[in-house]
Amino acid sequence: MDGLVIKSTGSWHTVRDNSGNYINCKIKGQFRIKGLKTTNPIAIGDRVNFVLQEKEDIGVIDKIYERTNYIIRKATKLSKVSHIIASNLDQAIVIVTLTKPRTSTGFIDRFLLTAEAYHIPAIIIFNKIDLYDELLWKKHNEIKVLYEEIGYQCYEVSVLEKINIDQIKNLLKDKTSLFAGHSGVGKSALINELESTLNIKTGEISDFHKKGKHTTTFAEMHDLSNGGLLIDTPGIKEFGLINFEVSEVAERFPEMRKYMLNCKFNNCTHVHEPGCAVLKAFENGKISYSRYKNYLNIINDDYFSEKQFN
Ligand SMILES: Nc1nc2c(ncn2[C@@H]2O[C@H](COP(=O)(O)OP(=O)(O)OP(=O)(O)O)[C@@H](O)[C@H]2O)c(=O)[nH]1
Numbered sequence: 001m002d003g004l005v006i007k008s009t010g011s012w013h014t015v016r017d018n019s020g021n022y023i024n025c026k027i028k029g030q031f032r033i034k035g036l037k038t039t040n041p042i043a044i045g046d047r048v049n050f051v052l053q054e055k056e057d058i059g060v061i062d063k064i065y066e067r068t069n070y071i072i073r074k075a076t077k078l079s080k081v082s083h084i085i086a087s088n089l090d091q092a093i094v095i096v097t098l099t100k101p102r103t104s105t106g107f108i109d110r111f112l113l114t115a116e117a118y119h120i121p122a123i124i125i126f127n128k129i130d131l132y133d134e135l136l137w138k139k140h141n142e143i144k145v146l147y148e149e150i151g152y153q154c155y156e157v158s159v160l161e162k163i164n165i166d167q168i169k170n171l172l173k174d175k176t177s178l179f180a181g182h183s184g185v186g187k188s189a190l191i192n193e194l195e196s197t198l199n200i201k202t203g204e205i206s207d208f209h210k211k212g213k214h215t216t217t218f219a220e221m222h223d224l225s226n227g228g229l230l231i232d233t234p235g236i237k238e239f240g241l242i243n244f245e246v247s248e249v250a251e252r253f254p255e256m257r258k259y260m261l262n263c264k265f266n267n268c269t270h271v272h273e274p275g276c277a278v279l280k281a282f283e284n285g286k287i288s289y290s291r292y293k294n295y296l297n298i299i300n301d302d303y304f305s306e307k308q309f310n
């Protein structure tokens with residue numbers, strides 16, 4: 001029987017079959033994707049085939065259908081293994097807060113890069129705008145304009161004050177979407193607000209660190225009543241990138257991609273080469289400082305230290 005993986009907790013996977021039944025499934029044997037070392041062979045969003053073990057009331061997954069795409073990361077940049085956050089997505093949404101907790105542009109850019117690598121439309125939702133003072137609004141507007149100019153859709157939301165929730169409902173309609181972001185940004189709270197029948201556990205922000213407490217521990221796909229599937233995920237501390245080639249990194253920055261064809265050398269890393277069209281665009285203000293800085297950070301972790309420019 002065919003089904004969709006809607007939750008994974010280690011060795012058990014909840015699969016929904018085409019008639020809407022939920023079956024607890026295990027995996028048979030080993031699944032390995034060539035060249036990909038992952039901690040999870042089955043990811044949420046996977047379409048699978050399983051065999052029902054009638055006596056036990058469980059299923060055994062024996063096949064994963066080819067993934068159209070996926071979002072993947074390493075726990076930290078030093079980890080050897082990767083984790084597939086979710087597969088077969090129509091859109092990947094990063095929930096960002098500028099305070100409680102603060103999301104850095106480095107985190108946003110790593111997320112966007114990964115989505116670009118698999119051609120998944122990426123969207124940014126800024127939550128907790130109720131907490132903004134004048135300074136944060138200023139910062140917010142700068143960041144929002146920056147990403148919108150590159151071509152990313154941005155939304156401004158407050159779950160607490162129920163601001164712009166309908167916009168998000170429209171955005172998610174009839175699509176399979178992923179919510180990702182740091183712990184405490186309000187991913188689960190926003191889903192509860194979008195779908196009043198759900199009662200997902202949400203957590204406080206710690207007073208001292210102003211960070212979330214990792215309340216959601218497993219990714220789970222939820223049904224939206226106006227059509228659509230939405231994946232809630234555990235908060236991510238660091239979005240470790242899998243090993244992209246340097247040449248690929250610039251290609252995944254849409255505003256760099258535009259210029260790199262004009263670089264003098266076709267193996268240009270856009271750092272110091274003469275005749276580099278990307279550097280020229282950066283010097284002329286066509287590529288933003290924060291994006292270029294994050295690009296350098298990505299291709300060469302310590303090229304610029306975060307401290308120096310934050
Ligand atoms: N002020 C304010 N607080 C919010 C808003 N949205 C969510 N919160 C609060 O932020 C806290 C964290 O929310 P969660 O939904 O648990 O965050 P999460 O992103 O799911 O976190 P993890 O499951 O740990 O990854 C809760 O106390 C929410 O009430 C908002 O728009 N404004």
Ligand SMILES: [Mg+2]
Nearest residue numbers: 187188215216
């Ligand atoms: Mg949560």
Ligand SMILES: [Zn+2]
Nearest residue numbers: 263268270276
């Ligand atoms: Zn170049």
